[in-house]
Amino acid sequence: MESDQVAMGVIAVTSAIVLFDGWKLYHANKLVPSLGKLPNGGFAWQSHFHQEFVRNITMLGSIVVMCAAPWFLLERSETSTYWVIIFDILLMIHACWLVIPKRYAITKHALWVDGFSVDWNRLWWSGYSGGSSITLQRKGWWRFAPLPLGGSEEDLTSAALRVDAIMVDEWETLTHLLDEEE
Secondary structure (H helix, E strand, O other): OHHHHHHHHHHHHHHHHHHHHHHHHHHHHHHOOOOEEOHHHOEEEEOOHHHHHHHOHHHHHHHHHHHHHHHHHHHHHOOOHHHHHHHHHHHHHHHHHHHOOOEEEEOOOEEEEOOEEEEHHHEEOOOOOOOOEEEEEEOOOOOOOEEEEEOOHHHHHHHHHHHHHHHOOOHHHHHHHHHHHO
């Protein structure tokens, strides 16, 4: 059946995404091996389950919609039920990846989030006024590619201080002030 071939393609792509994300998250602890203050003014922290839940609530909502939608089209598309079940299982695994605690780090040159390093010149932000997450935006994507950071309010305040310093090119001033504090 043609619909089953399309379903196999969807399952293959979804499997690749889920496995890649899981692999990146597994290796994230190696990329950010220590927490707290880092050399040269950097900072690393780890979130908790509830913080990641809040951080990714919109993505989790999207996953619920993606799980439900194929069931409405199942009969009309003549797709075998087991493909939809496999698809839903893969999406649930991906949902688990979204809520597991994660490690973040900020250095002068990059932001480490979800197992990836993102150069600062690829990001912009409009500040942090407290709360349960910091949201940066990827340049060139307007509001379609938010990059939220989770963590405690204390960790996010320390992170926001560093992001501010990077965005206004005052990293050296910040590291000097942090060194004086110690």
